[in-house]
Amino acid sequence: MPSVAVVGGSLGGLTAALLLRDLGCDVTVHERSRETLQARGAGIAVLPETLRYPVERLGVPVGRISSSTDWIRFLERDGSVRHAQRHRYRFSSWNTVYRTLLDAFGADRYRLGRDMTSFAPDPAGGVRVRFADGEDVRTDLLVCADGIGSVARSLLLPEVGARYAGYVAWRGTVPERELDGPAFDALHDALTYQVLPGSHVLVYPIPGPDGAVAVGERLINMVWYRNVAEPDLAAFLTDRDGQPRPVSLPPGSVRDELVEELRCSAAAQLAPPVAEVVARIGQPFVQAVFDIGVPRMVFGRACLLGDAAFAVRPHTAAGTAKAAEDGWVLAAELEAAGGDVPEALAAWETAQLALGSRLLERNREIGDSSQFTGTFRPGDPRLIFGLHGPGR
Structure with a gap:
């Protein structure tokens, strides 16, 4: 299985890192913060995808977290x-989920103070990633999970910006x-x-x-x-x-x-x-x-995952679920491709682009119906949280 560098150590990055490590990949997470991350936001509604790794792979009772x-x-x-x-x-806090995933991944390959500045195809194959401290790392697969302010996205898609x-x-x-x-x-x-x-x-x-x-x-x-x-x-x-x-x-x-x-x-x-x-x-x-939407998620052997690709408004409670699902599907496609990174990324991008685009539009419709058009109605089935659709 390929070596993997995950840039961004939040919920989406950690979920992808754990799943790819379980698959047999040699995985390192590079987090730009110099300290382990602290609680972001106060609370989150959690869909099954958000807690899938702790529940299915770690055996954590869902009622504990x-x-x-x-x-x-x-x-x-x-x-x-x-x-x-x-x-x-079900509801949790960002910090509760983060600590559960980080404890499972461990500190040895979770590197802090790693601010990525650039990356490029390596002539010998793979991707060469450069960090602000001057270190240069080669990897077979680069997973960019560096959030709504993604450096990777700004390098790859400078024309794509956040929309207020x-x-x-x-x-x-x-x-x-x-x-x-x-x-x-x-x-x-x-x-x-x-x-x-x-x-x-x-x-x-x-x-x-x-x-x-x-x-x-x-x-x-x-x-x-x-x-x-x-x-x-x-x-x-x-x-x-x-x-x-x-x-x-x-x-x-x-x-x-x-x-x-x-x-x-x-x-x-x-x-x-x-x-x-x-x-x-x-x-x-x-x-x-x-919110942010991208036209592409794959660039050679690099990909944008979670909020680095689609940062959605919070009205379907699916932002963290989407990031986690990106990781689950990536691992499944890499396994199906026998570790062939280009083949896996091609299949992964098709599915996740479609999911991200649908989710982006659903959240925009719900938010606008409340804040601007006055069509937000109690009991409207559209309001039921879900990643793949209301209640799904």
């Missing part, structure tokens, strides 16, 4: 239930035990929505900071999508020290006046249980919503 809810509820402004349906979802969706996601968590009785009762067993003019908010339970999944020991996660016009985005994403941020304002960096406006708007517009969550979040943070 995710919380679950049995209901989808849409609340009215007064807190009454506008729509309810039984549907099971026209809105941002306010995020934050509060310990479940801090909610009063009515708020706890309303939120602890459901994915809870509230639809507002040109906006919507979601609330759901995720594992606690120590991974606890028992009711009462979890965190309640909030995501509120709010429109910010593109000409205003740069000013909005200027932090409390006056420094512009390109994509997000991390916890503790959001200006006081923005936090105050968020809380005032929550008190005026949100159902009481959801407003209580917003009020109790100590340091809300913001992520601008972007």
Whole structure:
């Protein structure tokens, strides 16, 4: 089996690295951060593909690394239930999944401080990869899983850039035990929505900071999508020290006046249980919503995987699932091709381009229906999370 260099050590890169190593490949992960990655975002809805490796290959019980809810509820402004349906979802945190995968891969071949600067075909075959520290590495297969800000994509497809969706996601968590009785009762067993003019908010339970999944020991996660016009985005994403941020304002960096406006708007517009969550979040943070789609994913013996290829809006909860699925299909195609990298990549690209393109459009339609066209409706089957389609 071929040697593999995976550039990018987040969830998609680690999943691909583990699967290719299981296949017998000699795999090294190169992560540009100088320290192991820390929690990104507060919580994630997890589809089966996201947790497939821990569950199927590591034997981790799904209930150990995710919380679950049995209901989808849409609340009215007064807190009454506008729509309810039984549907099971699972939720986790980015850090919980990351630590599970990293512990399985191990530290020996997970190299930190590895900032890729360029790569090119090697005259003797394979790919020659250069890093900022001056080291030059040859590999049979280069998997570029370096995220929405992918260096690889900028080198290969300089004309492809991130597209701002026209809105941002306010995020934050509060310990479940801090909610009063009515708020706890309303939120602890459901994915809870509230639809507002040109906006919507979601609330759901995720594992606690120590991974606890028992009711009462979890965190309640909030995501509120709010429109910010593109000409205003740069000013909005200027932090409390006056420094512009390109994509997000991390916890503790959001200006006081923005936090105050968020809380005032929550008190005026949100159902009481959801407003209580917003009020109790100590340091809300913001992520601008972007998406990216590519016309190609394979370039010789190099490929773009996960968000490096298709970074999608979060409305189908399928971003991490898509990255994981890219890895599963790549391993399957490489095995079917008997280790022949060009043959495997050709088959892989056809399937994953189609999947990524469909997912990109689904997320755009859902986001636009909430934020701009007013067609986001409680109970709409399009809203059921899924990688291959609603509920799939």
